[in-house]
Amino acid sequence: MIDFEDLPVSLRAELGSAGLDAGDVYRHVVEALEEDLPTGVDVTSEATIAAGARAVADFGARSAGVVAGLGVAELALRVVVGDDLTVEHRVADGSRVAAGEVVMRVAGPTRGLLTAERTALNLACHLSGVATATALWVEALEGTRARVLDTRKTLPGLRALQKYAVRCGGGVNHRFSLGDMAMVKDNHVVAAGGVVPAFHAVRAAYPDIPVEVEVTDLDQLRDLLDAGCDRILLDNMDSATMAEAVRITAGRASLEASGGLTLERAREVAVTGVDFISVGALTHSVTVFDIGMDLQDL
Template sequence: MRVTGIVACEYTELPAALTGTLAAAGLDPVRVYDDVVAAIAEDLPGDDVTSWATIPATQVQTAEFEARGPGVVAGLAIAEMVFRYVLGDVQVDRVPDGTVVDRGDIVLRVTGPTALLLTAERTALNYACHLSGVASATAAWVAALKGTGARVRDTRKTLPGFRDLHKYAVRCGGGNNHRHSLSDMGLVKDNHVLAAGGVVPAYHLVREHYPDVEVQVEVESLDELREALDAGIGQILLDNMGPELLREAVAITAGRAELEASGGLSLEVARAVAETGVDYLAVGALTHSAPVLDLAMELRAVGEA
């Protein structure tokens, strides 16, 4: 007998512990479920022709996700949802997202029909490897800044449709989230300044039209910084300034505003930038350039040690 389809369990059939974990993490479990369904549909528009033809439907094995290097895991709850959608009511054990792991650690274990484990494998790994990569990259920045008082913060440089997940992975790595969308807060950048005729005029226009929304402004020089401070602006982004200029900016500000360094940042210079006294480092690379954490799925016969 061969496999003829996936279980395709409904959202209401998922364990409350799983959906509750996602909700507690700041994710919408219904949206995550819908994304998982779409991801499986993308990978499985028909049959899994290799697995379902070669593996009997009665064969059951245990699949383990093994870390092939050190890092911080994220997205394992989503990987669990993938397996549950494809296989139905199965036993899934996993370490919590945000766990620091080393090479050889088993981070997820699931037992079920072998063919369906293989059907779910790539989608589950895509989520877990990518999001664990974001969490691991973030953790490296957090470690580099330890003891300085500065914090690393993400940006909106995320893959479309992945913003919630990317920002969740940043949190798993110990980082901080900046605004989630264009509607959350105002961020006056160079093109807004050009259109409005200056940093301060642009700031006042945003405050006039959206008085209840926080506003941050980007400045490119110490003169613009002074203008922003004189206008009482409390959140200022220092664009493409080296450590020496940043140190001057911190001294000029003297605690009157929160300062965020942005542009040209790398792990190699992270600590030097943080030690200037800025409050945040804005790092788009956390989400747009993080390498995956290498996780591999290994199959074991049920009961195998």
């Protein structure tokens, strides 16, 4: 495996321009590769492929959707193969592709390509699944003011990559961590003695941090609006109640719908006038988007 400093500057810059920390992505990819290579050898490829063999391989979409993570897949290949790799991106992350479309072509030592294949595909398929699912929500909300948000319900170690994939699908990122925004949930409300005391406690302790408070009824909403809260989460409300919440709020706060929402109900919720719809399923239970790597005849 090659060191981070040996990766092409252009690839590191590409990841950086996508809002990713290239060093963090590198470390994650190396950990993933080490799961496959605890002995440092792919015994199947070593046994069946001549040492000097070279190949061209196409990464092809098996169905229609939105791709994400092609640069991450390239990084996995380069960590194994090193400089002896040619990569041609046929599409950019965030592109809609058709079934059978080649999204990336690579050329290099056959052993290295096949050694890195599964790690590269695991990452690209998962991230493309997140992007594709997000795009379906974006399409369902088209023509309304609502934007689809991700959550912190991400796979451990994959948060930055999953949230990047959400952006590729046209969605919006919610907070990244427990420190960049306060989210007052039901257990905080119980511990603090109510939504307003909880809001005031956060505002007093961290005056410069954005604060969002979860409410379960319209009385809590009114109390928070009177207290000056400008970000409110409507938890598990029916559509009629959300529409009334929008009317009561009258633009004084941004409203986020959350809790048990489905794609089939997305537009019904959006037309209530809420600003955001948060969907944990974008990251915690997404179906992978199938991409395959196929060697080509030279």
